[in-house]
Amino acid sequence: MKSILLLAFLVFNVSYAQQLNDWENPALVSQGKENPHATAMIFTNAADVKNDDYCRSPFYESLNGTWKFVYTDKYANRPINFFEIALDDSKWNDLPVPSNWELKGFGIPIYTNIIYPFPKNPPFIGDNNPVGTYRKQFTVPDTWTGKDILLHFGSITGCAFVYVN
Secondary structure (H helix, E strand, C coil), X not given: CHHHHXXXXXXXXXXXXXXXXXXXXXXXXXXXXXXXXXXXXXXXXXXXHHHCCHHHCCCCCCCCEEEEEEEECCHHHCCCCCCCCCCXXXXXXXXXXXXXXXXXXXXXXXXXXXXXXXXXECCECCCCCCEEEEECCCCCCHHHCCCCCCCCCCCCCCCCCCCCC
16 A cells, blocks of 8 residues: 555656746756855965955856846746857846846845735746846866866845856
């Protein structure tokens, strides 16, 4: 009897997960993400370690600055091909990173501790969910060849998909 219930439970979970959008699928939380750990940086000399300025490390590159950005108030209208190298993003907006797109004129800032901004039907969020799509070109230093490279985001609210070619 236990194996029959287990099988039924597994079949239910698989079919349930297939009905979700990726951003509504709790099984995908933190996929490809490093486990939490203390922050550390490698420096090449003791003086830079004492200053604790990551920019002085040859193993650090900040991606802060101007990114290409496009906003849509419904996820169905987001650019699906945003990761394609040949995509023309010249008509996209310029947005400083880090920043908050709602405070830069895109969408409506939401602050609430009482009323949810979407219907309470977890894990579903509904169709009216805004999406911000960002693009940034950068070059990885040749000296990093063969090394592990971590992309760090200080804060992301909601769901994020990251593509690096």
